[in-house]
Amino acid sequence: MNFDYKKVLIMGYAKSGLAVEEILKHIHVEYQIYDKSHRINGGGYLNKLSKKKILEFDLIVISPAISIFNKYVSFAEKSGIKVVGEMEFGYWFTSSPVIAITGTNGKTTTTSLTQKIVSTSFSSSAYGNIGTPLCEAYGLTLDYLVCEVSSFQLESTYSFSPYISVILNIAEDHLDRHKTFENYIRCKLGLIKNSTEKSLIVLNADDELLMKRTQNVKAKIYYFSKFKKVKGVYLSGDSIIVNMSSKRYEILKLSDIENLKSVIEDVLASIVVGVLLKIEPDKIIESIKSFELSPHRMSLVLEKNGVKYIDDSKSTNVHSTLNALSVSNKNTILMLGGSDKNLNFDEIFLKYSDKLTHVVAFGSARKKVLKSAKHCGFENILVCKNFYEGVKTAYGLASKNDTVLLSPSCASFDEFESYAKRGEQFEKIIKELAHAKN
Incomplete structure (x- = not known):
């Protein structure tokens, strides 16, 4: 340039x-x-x-x-x-087409899986919020750059114009940074603000806000959905259906990828990208079947005496916790709390109170979680000052057929440097408590 x-x-x-x-x-x-x-x-x-x-x-x-x-x-x-x-600056210095992925939740999983699928047929690498700055692609000639893009990065991009843009979902998050939900929405939609008639866009047809705010976009749009037939990829019973380019066929069965049910939207979005790039179905299928979720995303850390202990520390907003609860069992002890991001917890109690035997609120957001529970009429809530006491309390409450789920809906910075450190500590405490009971 x-x-x-x-x-x-x-x-x-x-x-x-x-x-x-x-x-x-x-x-x-x-x-x-x-x-x-x-x-x-x-x-x-x-x-x-x-x-x-x-x-x-x-x-x-x-x-x-x-x-x-x-x-x-x-x-x-x-x-x-x-x-x-940095992402805008790095984009100035690359000629490789970009596949960019954003959303409130699922970015890292979708980026990792998409990169795995793309790499079966093209030279490619993953950049952005997933860990490697886009500037590190400088001087490289790759068929595609697969980029995870956060709202923090999108608020300072101007000419960034991906070949394929994927928006997974939009829900309240990072209001402590962006001030208002509208500012946050604009950041996320900034991914497609420079789209042209040659651009390809992949959207979640089940996200009402996203559908409403993308009605006048100039680009070829494909969709993914868990609930309805769309031009793109969708679920129909146990079948994952591809409906693109005048072709309709089953590419995979949901029952074949039980370990990915909690991130099925991410899987559907990745399939759309693979099909758009004309990657052979067998390569897409093999990539998905061999894919492993990243740590701290619905990870089983221990199962003992009929109790499952699940680390979902990566769920740092309400939308992500709702996804976790949608696949959790009906006897869930939920750990909520941490560093408050100015989010509202009401939807958790309104939507899933029938699944929650108890909620353990901890950390700096504990009083806000308690207030939300009371507002929604949920009574089985215990409040703990810190994370360690929260884990001990949740462990003590659990009995046969229960699930203890760490899905905090909050950042970790009141006690930990990252959600990963929080998840590691959860596993450590749970295993120490289990060993002490032997």
């Missing part, structure tokens, strides 16, 4: 910032780096930032962790300085 910027500021020096830096080094553009959590010595690094300093740059590249509401970002934009995210 024709890069006209003379001096660049990299804001955020984690993995994405390092990847941006490598490109700037290669194209010989002057840059400096600012990260308030890292004090780094050297001429290229800033340990302080000011509005006066901001005016020295004509481009700022921000990491996903930095909000567009950041005071320096806001000042830069008001001053006419271009501000873009």
